[in-house]
Amino acid sequence: MDIAFLSSAMVTLLKAVPMTLLLFSLSVFFGGLLALVIVTMRVSGNRILSGFAKGYIFVFRGSPLLIQMFLVFYGLGQFGVIRYSFLWPFLREPVVCAVLSLALCTAGYSAEIFRSGIRAVSPKEIEAARAIGMSGFLLVRRIIAPIAFRHALPAYSTEIVLMMKSTALASLVTVWEVTGVAQRLISQTYRTMEVFLCAALIYLVLNFLILQGMALLEHSLSKHRRAAPPSAVKA
């Protein structure tokens, strides 16, 4: 083991971490928003809307992310309508294309996760809320959304870890994030194992932090499930 090489490789790779984190956070944010829209359509009861949502989920979960990303990156520029529109300065950027396709893809997976969370909300709770006069958005905001989110959280944290791994594909559309930089280092130095170890360590630490954060969130959202602390009982 060559400690000097390992540490210099680590430093080079660490410089790419902000890009990975940028891709990750933007795509989780926009993917989450889009998933909310898709899942609302899916459970709306309207045939056309839920049919569209079903189709969306089928397409984006059934095909590889890489082909979706190439479709966005290479495919969109082929059309004059897009090439000469105000969107082109954005869509020309590899980072934007990567975030767009990551968000579109994760929205399909997350929508299904959110839907299973919504299905786990007991009908009794919804009936009780209706009985005291809640309806529409108030019902969603106070009753359905908090319970559904709690149920969906474990599966959603798995999906978020998958997203972190998926950001690696952005390197194939020329975004220099950790995997892309690792690949360049490997082809410059031919020291595959050392570079792999450094990059793998970075991803494992990032994923560990995500899972810890999600576990913390889950813990703080399930206060009602735990016994009250002794001090609270006394008061």
Add this chain to the structure above:
Amino acid sequence: MATLELLGFGQNGWGALLLVATLMTLAVTATALLIGAVLGTLVATAKLSGNVLLVGLGNVYTTVFRGVPELLIIYLIYFGGSSAVTAVGQWLGYEGFLGLPSFAAGALAVGIISGSYQAEVYRGAYLAIAKGELEAASAIGMNRMLRLRRVVMPQVLRYAIPGLGNVWQLTLKDSALISVTGLAELMRTSQVAAGSTRQYFLFYIVGGVLYLLLTSFSDRVFNRAERRANRSMPAAAMGQA
């Protein structure tokens, strides 16, 4: 019309190549799944063994290969494997660079990833077997091998089918990443077709549709297999399995 010609089987058509590429994707995915089945069984056995060292090794395997991007693992196997082969070649007196065949490297890399998911599937399936059945088998004097063959394996396979279906879908989608090694599977062929005709949108859509056909078709196969494997179970138990 031009589109039809591009996708057709004629002189300028990519139809035949895309069809062969689809079969290649199926072949590399099936090989990877088999490699993963062997690795997954070994890792699941290690994790269930109760031996501290083996359990630790099993945990490291599943954590690393499920937590690191698939692309990075493919680079490790493809480039790392090629340097290993080159080193062996030099030792045998062959000068110059020797590459690992892209099919073998890709199937191995995706198989290792698939194995880390399959290990968890098999472990869960084993834990789903009622303890009483294992005890009953020992009580009537079956030895370990006989118990494994008659009681454990049939049930593990049955409980594992839904999970295996998911792993197959994952592996099928991961196989698209093997395109970086240059193997002419569906992703790579769509890329080449798109690049040489400048019809990017068309060929990526067609490639995506072919993947969708593969995933939805295999979904059906696994559902049927699940029904068939559970045909001797009471209807109520089927929902849980």
